[in-house]
Amino acid sequence: MNTATAEHVEVRVDSARQIEERLNAAVKELQPLAASARHGILVTRLNPGHYTISLSEDVPFGLTRERTR
Template sequence: MTTATLERIPAAAEPTGGPAVRSLSLEFSSASEVHAGLEKAVAEMIEVAAKDAECGIRVTRLHPGSYTVALDASVPFGETYESFAA
């Protein structure tokens, strides 16, 4: 079972022309779900990043099963970096 917490307004309540999603917080209950879940989140961030072409994407592992996928100005556009929280 995957539990994903998105830091955004649900689509039905999202105002037209409102701010795009800049980060996603993800929680996975099994290792087998991590790869597919992160791929989906990165694909969503690619769509957002392509609109501005100003930054890349950083995937951060916070602890086992917990990740953030976010637009990051320190990552060059068109690239995705991985990191571990300290």
């Protein structure tokens, strides 16, 4: 399941097989907005199977970074 706002996508997965596919789709969804805002994209693992993907001023434009909270 993915939920989205203008600058944020939340991804929840039930299996390891879904992680890469859904995270890649969420990053791709935010790329046009990141380009227009000149921001990078931050992928944050909140819990097993629960991630947020968001625009970030702390990530250089054109890059995607990951972190675990």
